[in-house]
Amino acid sequence: MANPVLPSSGVLSPLGLDAVRVLPGFWGDRIALNREVTIAHCLEWEEREGWIGNFRGERPRRGREFSDSEAYKLLEAMAWADHPALPALAGTVAQAQEGDGYLNTRWSGSRYTDFEWGHELYCYGHLIQAGVARLRTHGEDRLTEVAAKAADHVCRRFMEGSETCGHPVIEMALVELYRVTGAERYLEMARRFVARRGLPALADIPFGRGYYQDDVPVRQAQVFRGHVVRALYLACGVVDVAVETGDEELLKAVEAQWERTVARRTHLTGGMGSRHADESYGEDYELPPDRAYNETCAGIASIMLAHRLLLATGDARYADLAERTMYNVLATGVALDGRSFFYVNPLHVRVPATPLDGVNHAAEGGLRSPWFDVSCCPNNVARTLASLPAYVAGASSGGVLIHHLTPSEIRHGGLALRVETGYPWSGSVSVRVLEDGEGRVGLRVPAWAADATLARVPVSSPDAPLPEGPVIRPVDPGYAHVEGPWRAGDEIRLELPMRPRWTFPDRRIDALRGSAAVERGPLVYCAESVADEPPLGDVTARAEPPVEHASDDGVVELEVPAALGPAGNGPWPYGPEPADAAGPAEGADVRLRLVPYHRWGNRGPATMRVWLPIQEGRRA
Numbered sequence: 001m002a003n004p005v006l007p008s009s010g011v012l013s014p015l016g017l018d019a020v021r022v023l024p025g026f027w028g029d030r031i032a033l034n035r036e037v038t039i040a041h042c043l044e045w046e047e048r049e050g051w052i053g054n055f056r057g058e059r060p061r062r063g064r065e066f067s068d069s070e071a072y073k074l075l076e077a078m079a080w081a082d083h084p085a086l087p088a089l090a091g092t093v094a095q096a097q098e099g100d101g102y103l104n105t106r107w108s109g110s111r112y113t114d115f116e117w118g119h120e121l122y123c124y125g126h127l128i129q130a131g132v133a134r135l136r137t138h139g140e141d142r143l144t145e146v147a148a149k150a151a152d153h154v155c156r157r158f159m160e161g162s163e164t165c166g167h168p169v170i171e172m173a174l175v176e177l178y179r180v181t182g183a184e185r186y187l188e189m190a191r192r193f194v195a196r197r198g199l200p201a202l203a204d205i206p207f208g209r210g211y212y213q214d215d216v217p218v219r220q221a222q223v224f225r226g227h228v229v230r231a232l233y234l235a236c237g238v239v240d241v242a243v244e245t246g247d248e249e250l251l252k253a254v255e256a257q258w259e260r261t262v263a264r265r266t267h268l269t270g271g272m273g274s275r276h277a278d279e280s281y282g283e284d285y286e287l288p289p290d291r292a293y294n295e296t297c298a299g300i301a302s303i304m305l306a307h308r309l310l311l312a313t314g315d316a317r318y319a320d321l322a323e324r325t326m327y328n329v330l331a332t333g334v335a336l337d338g339r340s341f342f343y344v345n346p347l348h349v350r351v352p353a354t355p356l357d358g359v360n361h362a363a364e365g366g367l368r369s370p371w372f373d374v375s376c377c378p379n380n381v382a383r384t385l386a387s388l389p390a391y392v393a394g395a396s397s398g399g400v401l402i403h404h405l406t407p408s409e410i411r412h413g414g415l416a417l418r419v420e421t422g423y424p425w426s427g428s429v430s431v432r433v434l435e436d437g438e439g440r441v442g443l444r445v446p447a448w449a450a451d452a453t454l455a456r457v458p459v460s461s462p463d464a465p466l467p468e469g470p471v472i473r474p475v476d477p478g479y480a481h482v483e484g485p486w487r488a489g490d491e492i493r494l495e496l497p498m499r500p501r502w503t504f505p506d507r508r509i510d511a512l513r514g515s516a517a518v519e520r521g522p523l524v525y526c527a528e529s530v531a532d533e534p535p536l537g538d539v540t541a542r543a544e545p546p547v548e549h550a551s552d553d554g555v556v557e558l559e560v561p562a563a564l565g566p567a568g569n570g571p572w573p574y575g576p577e578p579a580d581a582a583g584p585a586e587g588a589d590v591r592l593r594l595v596p597y598h599r600w601g602n603r604g605p606a607t608m609r610v611w612l613p614i615q616e617g618r619r620a
Contacts, residue, residue: 171237
């Protein structure tokens with residue numbers, strides 16, 4: 001099955017790219033753009049920067065110590081997308097592999113001398129994931145041979161001892177290779193890598209061992225901490241090991257860590273990461289909007305983890321977080337033209353960025369850039385969008401579950417379905433049965449969708465006329481199920497309330513007191529000011545019902561009343577009495593336009609904020 005995650009057990013089973021076809025719409029358009037534009041863009045830049053040339057032996061070597069991994073992520077994207085450029089790139093990579101399977105263009109002459117920062121095993125992990133993608137979509141070829149040879153080298157070199165990598169990813173890659181080949185050594189190697197971490201297995205560093213989750217063993221950890229991408233990639237591997245070995249205690253440990261992390265260390269967009277210095281979580285409720293890091297790769301890793309936990313447990317809350325992160329981090333990470341990217345995704349940008357048409361060496365937020373000297377995010381976006389159909393639906397006993405509401409065709413067992421919807425702009429979802437069949441159909445009702453309704457509309461026929469009207473029933477958040485049998489033309493209609501809503505932060509989040517944000521459906525909205533008009537630092541919003549404005553292409557923007565106060569010019573911004581939380585009451589009234597967060601930054605340099613200062617006592 002063409003799927004990046006194929007567990008041998010779990011409450012739910014995934015459906016792959018061969019069972020789910022995403023049609024034009026929000027995600028279908030992005031998947032097509034990714035195949036037609038973004039993958040070629042990434043290949044062009046990797047050639048331009050010399051990272052592909054490293055595999056040809058061109059000197060001097062160029063790029064960071066982990067740049068090999070970017071070629072491997074791109075190969076994985078090509079595999080899922082069936083991209084014609086894959087064989088040539090795979091052949092270039094193959095020529096750099098040594099006879100015993102070792103493959104690294106940076107460390108060949110000094111192997112395994114820096115486990116903390118060297119990224120050798122990390123690079124293997126992405127190579128193996130590319131090989132697995134190729135096996136599941138094409139079968140054996142040069143790429144799969146290279147990946148298997150590297151994995152066997154890892155097992156021979158690391159099965160005994162106490163070493164591991166400062167950047168996890170090898171763990172989940174080895175488990176997936178086990179799943180596709182059945183070779184037990186790959187699962188055992190992954191299990192040992194997980195067991196070693198936190199003993200400790202790595203040297204201490206200025207950021208502390210928590211930076212790479214080596215401070216305590218996995219089973220004893222209470223929350224995700226340290227470098228966010230490392231933490232989430234490790235958690236993915238831990239879930240994979242737990243599922244394949246039947247280790248319920250290990251799985252429960254990750255579930256508990258995820259729950260606390262979501263409750264205390266996750267931004268409204270689903271983004272994770274509060275600190276720029278070490279790309280880390282920070283402490284509980286440390287969620288500043290302007291210094292939020294929220295790396296695009298971290299959002300992708302969160303989606304990967306939530307998907308694994310969903311399959312293992314069947315709990316819809318994991319799909320809820322995956323959806324939030326997909327629409328507000330993954331979709332944000334790539335521009336509408338597919339050729340520029342955000343590395344980090346803050347929730348407040350105070351100063352418009354300077355336009356850039358080359359490599360961004362800073363990777364700070366507020367600037368969509370065509371490339372970065374650390375370009376994990378563009379390639380990660382490419383491989384995720386290429387495999388996204390595999391996240392849309394799954395199978396439960398006797399039926400199909402639709403996790404993510406997007407136009408698609410789904411075929412599994414005795415069911416053939418076509419999903420039609422304008423989601424996330426519209427809350428109307430139609431699931432039409434294409435062929436007579438049996439089985440239960442489940443649709444996820446998002447956690448925010450109170451007052452949702454569901455109706456089954458049978459097809460009319462001479463012997464079974466259409467009833468006077470379908471039976472409409474309210475459905476709660478979670479999975480709403482409709483039982484078969486089915487006749488071609490039968491329809492399920494889900495209606496989700498798409499009213500804009502104000503969202504208020506927990507008061508323990510110091511940086512957000514006195515502010516609120518606006519959401520509609522799965523989308524977080526933000527105020528964006530191109531050329532600083534209006535100056536967002538002087539705006540105070542009134543938490544009254546937002547007004548909707550829909551464009552010809554269906555995109556919904558919102559408008560809220562606000563007061564635009566004069567720029568402060570006092571000698572000192574503090575005083576003996578509390579400041580008026582409502583802001584300058586004498587300020588000029590304005591209508592503040594809000595755009596979906598994932599669309600901001602597409603019109604050029606701008607200031608932006610998600611959390612708006614509001615007048616107290618004026619909540620909608």
